[in-house]
Amino acid sequence: MNDLSVRKFYGWFTMLGLLVGVLVVIGYYRDEYREWKGYQRKFIQEEIRRASTPQQRALAEQTPVQIRQILLPDLNRVDRCTTCHLAVEDPSYGGYPQPLAYHPLHEQHPFERFGCTVCHRGQGRATTTADAHGNVPHWDQPMASRCSRTAVAAAVTNSAARVASSGRNSTRSAPAVRRNG
Amino acid sequence: MKAPLPKRIWQWFTRTRVGRSIFRVGLPESNLERSQAMVSSFLLHMQPAKVNRHSLRASYSLGLGLISLYLFLILIVTGVLLMFYYVPSTEKAYDIMKDLQYVVSAGLVIRNMHRWAAHLMVLFVLLHMCRVFYTGAYKRPREFNWVIGVGLFLLTLGLSFTGYLLPWDQLAFWAITVGTNIAGYAPVIGLKLKYLLLGGNVVGQEALTRFYALHVIVLPAAALLMLAIHLWRVRKDGGLSRPDEPGDIVQQVELKQLPTNKSYGLMELARGTTPQVGQNPEDEVFSWPHLVFRELLLFLLVTAVVLFLAIFWNAPLEELANPIHPPNPAKAPWYFLGLQELVSYSAFWGGVVVPGLLVTLLMLLPYLDRQRKGVGRWFARERVVANTIFTVCLVTAIVLTIIGTLFRGPNWGWVVPWEQPPAITEGH
């Protein structure tokens, strides 16, 4: 009965065990090392470099690496653009290359209330460059880096009306929409 | 050298008081313990203490039933995990699929594993059915187990179909629209059945809720129950089929005349279909480790394949479901494409009669087949007629599926796949 011994399978066992182990490790790496984390780390490095006081430096070093999103339930969307576009509100980043550039003219439509995709389109829920900019199959609203005035006007009017009609007040009570940090 | 460290650690643990209270039998070192390990274990006792050597031959069964089982287990584990995020709402489901891909840790891999394991399971259950047919393993005394198997096959299709809708994208929506329309062609009950399935007349929130309930609890519970019976029957019908079975209960064997080296009386039976009747004891080997180790290897292999596919190929997700914007052509899931092709010829004959007849014939097959011989061997000569008929049906189904997949384009017209751009919706 020696030909039935399982000993001849030990080598297979080793290989398959290693194969599954290696695949799990590969899966882990692909999940852990995401594109947006690279962009966030670059931003943090830049903030540290620009820090002029120890407090600023400490603040910069403590910046968490995490997904940032703007929740817009009234507009029925979630925008995660600020996961990579981290300096849109900071005028001192004017003229920087994307994704760290400052976004001018946001006073009239603050990001917390309107998000980004309402004007710029693209895929707000995505967290990779290609998918977020919408230049992928099965997404029929690719991003426009500069939206036309009519698109802006229409979008702003529509969303302002929707926000207003949901009965929120911008100063006394909380802002109408939340930003997850 | 001494035994490897993992084994020594385990041996130590199963000799501690805690270990003994849980495992009762440690790593077996005698034949008695090998039997006890199988019989006293909850998970293992579904299998016999000893199996026939022939059952271990990979070239016989190809492990197809085991592979189907493993895929089902992977589907249950990944499915339960996905349930922690998924909501069967037409407003939310699609966004949640996107979140799984972009935001949830390991979300993409787990979703991919679920999708690829689902497709593989439909394929391997089908292959398993073919193996059982070609080895004549549905014949007496295994007729009813074959019927249970056909039931399991239909449940597998049902599980895959109900799950297909859940992403609520264009692919899902229109595949289910097509599929439920085909169901509606059944005579007498068709429209009522469709109304019941959809919870209405259209594929909408009601349909999504019902399909979700079917997919996560009703069909899995039914499948688990039938699976338990199916495996139980394998035991009671004498293990896996093999060429030298006594087979016929009419043959009473005088047990006195057979040498036996049983060290325990658990499975000494004088008559019936259970494994030990009339068996040559030298053909039996202990399940531990011969069967169990091979099963472990196969599990590792299946896991590796599913993991590999999940890491390198993404499950499809198209645009959000849009009832006013059907893709052209709208295609059913791949395992129904042969059916869709038939339906394009005739809704009644192709969609109802032929499949209905096929399923009925499949279920009645063991009772229609009078040929007693040819069990336990692939493509036995005595069964050339049956094998030919089955092969013809199988090849036809495959050809129809290929046509439906590759050669049908807009308006279900003919296209040549290498000359034209691929169809807008590809069945996955």
Next chain:
Amino acid sequence: MNHSTSENKNEVSRRSFFQLTLGWLASTFAVVAASAGAVRFLVPNVLYEPSLRFKAGKPDDYPDGSVTFLEAERVFLVRQGNTFRCLSAICTHLGCTVNRADHGYHCPCHGSVFNDQGNVVSGPAPRALEWFQITLSKDNRLLVDKNQRVAADKYLVL
């Protein structure tokens, strides 16, 4: 007599030793790593709740000497001259929302009383109300971070 191979108890060849050890180590690692992955999967990375970091409007939205209740975030925004502070409105007893009184804060549920610094004056509350970090964002808005608790004497000075 019995037909299974009789190996010496617990002895294997060197080759088998390495094969088995490596195989079991790899398999166990895979199981443990996969389980850890499944647990990590269940930990949400984004929340569909109101954010703990939020903007509270422009500094000039708040008059000098005012205590403004922000209803959705359950905080009070306190301005004194050019200093801004943010106090939690959640009673430390059992979580009800406290109300602003003439001086200090009262909890309607079990009668806890807090003073203007947030300290417990009377009632069942075990701890003072929490102060949250408040800074100025890059676009000159008040930025409250409820993740960061600060001491009562830390505030934003503009």
